[in-house]
Amino acid sequence: MTTKSKALEPSELAYVPFVSVDNMMKNVHSYGVEPFMTGIAEYIEEDFLRWESFDKKPRIPAHAPQGVIELMPTSDGETFGFKYVNGHPDNTKDGRQTVTGFGVLSELSTGYPVLFTEMTILTALRTAANSALAAKYLAPKGSKTMAIIGNGAQSDFQCLAFKSMLGITDIRAYDIDPDASVRLARNLANTGLDVTICKTPEDAIEGAQIVTTVTADKKYATILTDNMVGSGIHINAVGGDCPGKTELHKDILLRSDIFVEFLEQTFIEGEVQQLDRDHPVTELWEVYAGKAAGRTSDDQITLFDSVGFAIEDFSALRFVRDLLPKTGHFEKLDMLADPDDPRDLFGMVLRSKNDGTGAAA
Numbered sequence: 001m002t003t004k005s006k007a008l009e010p011s012e013l014a015y016v017p018f019v020s021v022d023n024m025m026k027n028v029h030s031y032g033v034e035p036f037m038t039g040i041a042e043y044i045e046e047d048f049l050r051w052e053s054f055d056k057k058p059r060i061p062a063h064a065p066q067g068v069i070e071l072m073p074t075s076d077g078e079t080f081g082f083k084y085v086n087g088h089p090d091n092t093k094d095g096r097q098t099v100t101g102f103g104v105l106s107e108l109s110t111g112y113p114v115l116f117t118e119m120t121i122l123t124a125l126r127t128a129a130n131s132a133l134a135a136k137y138l139a140p141k142g143s144k145t146m147a148i149i150g151n152g153a154q155s156d157f158q159c160l161a162f163k164s165m166l167g168i169t170d171i172r173a174y175d176i177d178p179d180a181s182v183r184l185a186r187n188l189a190n191t192g193l194d195v196t197i198c199k200t201p202e203d204a205i206e207g208a209q210i211v212t213t214v215t216a217d218k219k220y221a222t223i224l225t226d227n228m229v230g231s232g233i234h235i236n237a238v239g240g241d242c243p244g245k246t247e248l249h250k251d252i253l254l255r256s257d258i259f260v261e262f263l264e265q266t267f268i269e270g271e272v273q274q275l276d277r278d279h280p281v282t283e284l285w286e287v288y289a290g291k292a293a294g295r296t297s298d299d300q301i302t303l304f305d306s307v308g309f310a311i312e313d314f315s316a317l318r319f320v321r322d323l324l325p326k327t328g329h330f331e332k333l334d335m336l337a338d339p340d341d342p343r344d345l346f347g348m349v350l351r352s353k354n355d356g357t358g359a360a361a
């Protein structure tokens with residue numbers, strides 16, 4: 001059976017909308033960074049509420065001693081999406097990002113890509129949106145202060161998403177590299193957030209209702225120990241996202257109610273890799289759908305064991321695809337061969353040599 005494209009006109013079939021880093025920044029500015037993250041969060045929630053319609057599998061990794069490259073595919077039966085992403089904590093030492101990515105959205109009925117985009121900035125936006133969305137259901141009501149441990153590339157986005165979606169007003173920042181905290185404070189000046197740079201992680205979590213850990217180190221790290229964590233807080237653990245790469249002491253996990261994106265993947269990559277496979281955890285979609293409880297008491301410790309799941313990237317890609325007609329900030333990428341006769345691909349190659357233009361004659 002052949003299925004024809006319903007949405008695309010022939011003229012549109014000849015190119016793929018491509019969002020470069022430069023155009024992603026233009027899109028973010030024209031929409032506003034906080035509305036952009038709120039918008040992605042709405043798309044994520046919408047997609048998590050139709051959890052059953054997605055094809056779900058743990059991401060496909062290629063590990064090296066220095067880091068990991070991962071492919072993250074998913075489909076809702078109409079649209080297919082994937083992200084290519086890496087995580088290399090030592091990259092920053094020679095001027096590279098720890099995390100970079102790009103992604104594609106395609107029409108399942110024709111196999112034709114409908115979006116190709118950078119996803120380094122988009123990952124930071126979606127990760128922050130996803131953290132704040134989970135915290136809306138899990139953090140203590142009226143939270144005003146968030147500690148953020150690890151003040152690298154992701155951290156500014158996290159702070160702004162929590163300001164915009166949770167009403168956080170005070171940030172307590174700690175990083176083993178004090179310059180990273182100074183950079184974060186500088187970027188957040190004039191955003192309405194009050195940033196205090198702290199000398200120790202203990203100092204940072206003092207008085208915080210939410211603690212975000214977003215460090216990068218490829219080992220079983222102990223960013224938070226059990227005695228640092230008082231009752232009633234919400235922990236947004238973002239940096240432990242790979243086998244052998246965690247941030248929290250196991251005893252904290254044993255005292256917390258743990259929420260995850262996709263159980264099958266998080267048990268491989270998240271903080272819960274330290275626990276037995278039958279330890280109770282709740283998938284967030286169940287909380288959003290009202291099938292499971294989020295925060296139920298004031299003294300409960302809630303933990304979002306974030307690793308990053310393909311559906312969130314799918315949602316972020318959908319958000320960008322829907323935004324592009326409004327902003328126009330994209331290029332037309334010549335990525336699809338488009339001979340006049342679809343079967344005459346070689347003829348198109350031959351004619352391009354003769355007319356010297358490279359265009360299909």
Ligand code: NAD
Pocket residue numbers: 087089092098099123127149150151152153154155174175176177180214215216217221223237238239240241306307308309
């Ligand atoms: P980055 O390298 O830009 O920043 C990491 C920061 O952590 C650095 O400033 C570093 O000095 C600091 N740090 C390292 N060890 C520390 C410690 N013991 N105490 C305090 N600070 C410490 O990395 P990034 O792009 O901000 O990413 C941070 C982490 O988030 C990475 O581990 C990455 O893999 C992870 N991540 C997770 C998701 C997700 O969806 N869960 C998405 C993106 C990134």
